[in-house]
Amino acid sequence: MATAKMVFDLVLITTLPTDYNKVIKVESALDCALECIRKPRCDAMAFSAPQQVCYLYKQSFQGDPTATSNMDLLLYNIKRGTECNEVFASSRKSTNTVCDQKKGYSYEPNMNVCYKYHSSEKFQHAAAKDICINEGASNLLKVNSDEKQAFFTKLVPSGSYAYIQGDRRDSTGEWVYWEETTAAVMSYTNWADGQPNGAQSGQNCISIDATGQHDAGCHYYNYFFCEKYM
Ligand SMILES: [Ca+2]
Numbered sequence: 001m002a003t004a005k006m007v008f009d010l011v012l013i014t015t016l017p018t019d020y021n022k023v024i025k026v027e028s029a030l031d032c033a034l035e036c037i038r039k040p041r042c043d044a045m046a047f048s049a050p051q052q053v054c055y056l057y058k059q060s061f062q063g064d065p066t067a068t069s070n071m072d073l074l075l076y077n078i079k080r081g082t083e084c085n086e087v088f089a090s091s092r093k094s095t096n097t098v099c100d101q102k103k104g105y106s107y108e109p110n111m112n113v114c115y116k117y118h119s120s121e122k123f124q125h126a127a128a129k130d131i132c133i134n135e136g137a138s139n140l141l142k143v144n145s146d147e148k149q150a151f152f153t154k155l156v157p158s159g160s161y162a163y164i165q166g167d168r169r170d171s172t173g174e175w176v177y178w179e180e181t182t183a184a185v186m187s188y189t190n191w192a193d194g195q196p197n198g199a200q201s202g203q204n205c206i207s208i209d210a211t212g213q214h215d216a217g218c219h220y221y222n223y224f225f226c227e228k229y230m
Helices: 029-040 081-087 125-134 144-156
Strands: 006-011 023-026 044-048 053-057 074-082 098-100 106-108 113-123 162-168 173-178 181-187 205-209 213-216 222-228
Touching: 029 044, 029 074, 044 144, 074 181, 098 222, 106 213, 113 125, 113 162, 125 162, 125 222, 144 205, 144 213, 162 213
Parallel strands: 162 222
Antiparallel strands: 006 074, 023 053, 023 098, 044 053, 044 074, 106 113, 113 222, 162 173, 162 205, 173 181, 205 213
């Protein structure tokens, strides 16, 4: 059996470079290294210990001579022999959760949220959800904290609405999130003034604008947010 040789060079950098390709939820720096090695075009990686996420890069890092080591954020350049590509090409596909920048997804480390804002074409609620799932997301975005409410309502320009997760069950009037095929009662809502106001007229979905959350007809055409749950 060929010996697969690879070298990890620790690089000192003050701030995380933002030109990463993928963000992956992992448990350790070693898992992060394995994710990088599995990808033939990955030349560098960063592991954030507090968030347990792994950032993958196509380009090697340039070290910063003034930076000091930081155990919360470990960055490595990776050099490997061609044997490594052969060894890992046949290794099992990772089951870790990936936030894929190539598909237009962004990662917000402070909230640990991987999301995409679809702001060019409007869709009805069911179609929007299908688009999210078909491009690898978990579902529409869950706005289930004050931080997410503040962050995402700011992204929607005045006069526009964007769908998020949540719909009302006619039988009980409860608002629920869908976890694959199971409905979970929503624990967080943050309605705009005067909302929800559409129970009588079948406003059974949720959109956000700059002012907060609105119950909205699921047949309305709106922009939308997708989320990959990390
Ligand atoms: Ca409404």
